[in-house]
Amino acid sequence: MDKNPMDLKIAVKGIDKVYNDGKKSAFKAIDDVSLNVYKNEFVCIVGPSGCGKSTMLRMMAGLDFPTKGIITIDGKKIIGPGDDRGMVFQTYTLFPWLRVEDNIQFGLKLQKFTKAEQEEITYKYLRIIGLEKFAKCYPKELSGGMKQRVAIARALANNPEVLLMDEPFGALDLFTKSQMQLLMRDIWQKEKTTVIFITHDIEEAVFLGTKVYVMTPSPGRIHAEIEIDLPENRDLDLKDTPEFIKIRRSINEMLHPDSNKLK
Ligand SMILES: Nc1ncnc2c1ncn2[C@@H]1O[C@H](COP(=O)(O)OP(=O)(O)OP(=O)(O)O)[C@@H](O)[C@H]1O
Ligand SMILES: [Mg+2]
Helix, strand or coil, rough: CCCHHHEEEEEEEEEEECCCCCCCCEEEEEEEEEEEECCEEEEEECCCCCCCHHHHHHHHHHHCCCCCEEEEEEEEEEECCCCEEEEEEECCCCCCCCCCHHHHHHHHHHHCCCHHHHHHHHEEEEEECHHHHHHHCCCCCCHHHHHHHHHHHHHHCCCCEEEEEEECCCCCCCCHHHHHHHHHHHHHHHHCEEEEEEECCHHHHHHHCEEEEECCCEEEEEEEEECCHHHHHHHHHHCHHHHHHHHHHHHHHHCCCCCCCCC
């Protein structure tokens, strides 16, 4: 499907990333990666450990910079972090000394919102993530899945145009992970956010994504770009359908061509 160039949100053009560039310990983590993220897309980047997924996301967040090539948002070069992008990390990054509601409100306090507006926004997202009852709790009183829900709410409360997520459900048990996937699809449909979601879980990438980039390691490259032609409204039963399994298997074959054989 041809996309409108006006809707191009983030463009990664011919990126190399060499760590310790110019030194003896120089290491090329990313090699000539290009990708496009359009408005309202849910883009998943899937690949094995060490293929450069976090490196890619950190550069899109403006927390690190390419050695070669350019990354733009709305046509402008990314030169640092900005409130147009919200980040959810793999590890739990809530402020432990702040209650749930204050964690979500944290970014809003730095903006020009009245106290009443801050609370309205905070409680809107607490409702969306289903944790209103835990507003006064501290992070240590929450489970891992609950903490990640608060982290998502905190990112969303700032109303970012793009949500950058680095394996946010990697540490969760299978059931909680599935619930979080449903929640993410729901939020994405309601909020019309543009999402870039990193995972090494192929099933997760296919279930969540409207588009999946497959990365391969040493150095990290884009192996394939796959438009996910599955229904807009998704429930967990989709994972058992032949259409879903076919896409999941084709990506698995790209990443692990010999996975059927005992080594
Ligand atoms: N600050 C750094 N200095 C040197 N090398 C680094 C640095 N950060 C990452 N690397 C290397 O770059 C490569 C890609 O790392 P990255 O964290 O992006 O991988 P990843 O795909 O996110 O892996 P995982 O799935 O395990 O999170 C790895 O080989 C790693 O050792
Ligand atoms: Mg990583």
